[in-house]
Amino acid sequence: MKVTPIIGLEAHVELKTLSKMFCSCDASHFHAQPNTHTCPVCLGLPGALPVPNYTACEWNIKLGLALNCSINKYSFFERKNYFYPDLPKGYQITQLQAPFAINGYLDIDSEHIRINRAHMEEDTGKSQHTVVDMQDMTLIDFNRSGVPLVEIVSEPDIRGSAVAKKYLIKLQQIIRYLGISDADIEKGSMRCEPTINLEIITNNGQTIYTPLVEIKNVASLSGVEMAIEYEIKRQLLEWQKSGIIKTKTNKTTRGWDANKLQTFLQREKEGSADYRYFPEPDIPPLEFTDEQITKIKQSIPELPDAKKQRYIKDFSLSDYDATTITNDFETTQVFENIINISKDIKFPKFVANLILGPVKTYVNEKQLNISEINLDPSKFAILFDQTEKGSISMTIVKQFIIEAIDPKFDIMATLQSRGLFQVSNVSELEEFAKQVIDANPQAVKDYQKNPNSLGFLIGQLMKISGGAANPKLAREILEKVITKGLK
Amino acid sequence: MQQKISLVELQHLSKLARLKLTSLEEQTYLPQIESVLEYMDILNETDTTSIEPLTQITGLKNITRNDEIKPSLDRSNALSSASKTTNGFVVVPNTIKK
Numbered sequence A: 001m002k003v004t005p006i007i008g009l010e011a012h013v014e015l016k017t018l019s020k021m022f023c024s025c026d027a028s029h030f031h032a033q034p035n036t037h038t039c040p041v042c043l044g045l046p047g048a049l050p051v052p053n054y055t056a057c058e059w060n061i062k063l064g065l066a067l068n069c070s071i072n073k074y075s076f077f078e079r080k081n082y083f084y085p086d087l088p089k090g091y092q093i094t095q096l097q098a099p100f101a102i103n104g105y106l107d108i109d110s111e112h113i114r115i116n117r118a119h120m121e122e123d124t125g126k127s128q129h130t131v132v133d134m135q136d137m138t139l140i141d142f143n144r145s146g147v148p149l150v151e152i153v154s155e156p157d158i159r160g161s162a163v164a165k166k167y168l169i170k171l172q173q174i175i176r177y178l179g180i181s182d183a184d185i186e187k188g189s190m191r192c193e194p195t196i197n198l199e200i201i202t203n204n205g206q207t208i209y210t211p212l213v214e215i216k217n218v219a220s221l222s223g224v225e226m227a228i229e230y231e232i233k234r235q236l237l238e239w240q241k242s243g244i245i246k247t248k249t250n251k252t253t254r255g256w257d258a259n260k261l262q263t264f265l266q267r268e269k270e271g272s273a274d275y276r277y278f279p280e281p282d283i284p285p286l287e288f289t290d291e292q293i294t295k296i297k298q299s300i301p302e303l304p305d306a307k308k309q310r311y312i313k314d315f316s317l318s319d320y321d322a323t324t325i326t327n328d329f330e331t332t333q334v335f336e337n338i339i340n341i342s343k344d345i346k347f348p349k350f351v352a353n354l355i356l357g358p359v360k361t362y363v364n365e366k367q368l369n370i371s372e373i374n375l376d377p378s379k380f381a382i383l384f385d386q387t388e389k390g391s392i393s394m395t396i397v398k399q400f401i402i403e404a405i406d407p408k409f410d411i412m413a414t415l416q417s418r419g420l421f422q423v424s425n426v427s428e429l430e431e432f433a434k435q436v437i438d439a440n441p442q443a444v445k446d447y448q449k450n451p452n453s454l455g456f457l458i459g460q461l462m463k464i465s466g467g468a469a470n471p472k473l474a475r476e477i478l479e480k481v482i483t484k485g486l487k
Numbered sequence B: 001m002q003q004k005i006s007l008v009e010l011q012h013l014s015k016l017a018r019l020k021l022t023s024l025e026e027q028t029y030l031p032q033i034e035s036v037l038e039y040m041d042i043l044n045e046t047d048t049t050s051i052e053p054l055t056q057i058t059g060l061k062n063i064t065r066n067d068e069i070k071p072s073l074d075r076s077n078a079l080s081s082a083s084k085t086t087n088g089f090v091v092v093p094n095t096i097k098k
């Protein structure tokens, strides 16, 4: 028996425009007082006229282009009709026949994931369930109603939970590079709904498909991964038990319970969904010219994959370092800002080591964002110069780059006052070497038989220098003095 | 004559539109909808082969607005037509079926 999961992903992304999609209400809703950002349009009052937000349309096209989509130069909105308390008009304005962007793809490692569409729509209000007057009630806040939402629909090309997660991470990175949304799954500005079933080739060579399941309410990336894993196992067991296979009508919706780590059947809709879409009569169609699309394309910044390749090629960063930095757009901004200060070809690698080492540790400990701390490029440059001269150790560099977050911290003065400069002066080190050799004739003989035993002599040299000797240079000079004697 | 709309279809439509029809109302509306659909048949006789499909009739295009915030409604005003509110929220019957 061979089991292959077939997974498609729907992702909804809330754009961070200032105003809503079809009205001029403030689009921010996180922690805002309930129902303070509403107007006749987003409350669905009769006679209100929706007018599309041009920036939101442009950003949808921009995302489409970044996802290798074709752009429909002629597009229009449609009404998707259904009743739900968080949808005040009784319909959602969305796109069906002519979305802004169609037929794209994302390459994840060696997997080619086709993207069916990236279309524009509006968000619904937000419901919360509570008890009022001893009765179970639902409270609605319409601040989110009408916030611009882009829905990105993949084809069912994903074959496992790990690829699904990678696809979402890549989508999230691209969206953040474009600066069109925070794409924060925990905060709800990005929402993911996997649809999954299994292809099973039975031992007698028969191919069957299990019924489609759409999973809702997954509020984290690891949740998406776990929900898919759970569903793969559940569907296989279910099929082995019941033998039920996919039909045109037996798709179900399951919720993800993040506490029990399992999916559960949500109320099955009676009959298949019937949204009776029709073109939105209140919004005239939109036409984008080739020039407009070209201009949008030109505004797309260097995207993660291209940036990573450039970091490897131009800065000789390792694949790992380049990947880690380019994973986070803000880190790339900080990194590029710092490396601009020096033309030395070794500088970017030096900066990368510090950003991914002590700076990252510091930011994680303090739970800060890397762009929130003061990383002064000139301080990186000072530490780099001193390291290149061999005057300070890497331990000091790592410590000082954190202390230097304080703008008042003076690197050179502190190195001086704390006596942290390494002795890299050759004649001083030769003097130390001579003392060590004179005091340890046996160790010198040992070294001449076994060059690996130099460590003891280096240790002795470090000791008499009070720990100040540059260890790399100390080794070179000891080797030289023992083998060749003083000049 | 073949029926254009069955009782089952009418019941499906009324459910989608959140209308609770009595059987008497169903019997009243069924022939009415039937006659509307028959009228569509007359329209269908028009030859439209050389006519592009239309999704709107105003002849306008590219009506958009700039991304600018304008003041929203005062909350008490915004909530004034809600049948029940609490702490600035609109209250509706529980939407989660247990």
Ligand SMILES: [Zn+2]
Pocket: A020, A023, A024, A025, A037, A038, A039, A040, A041, A042, A043, A146
């Ligand atoms: Zn509004």
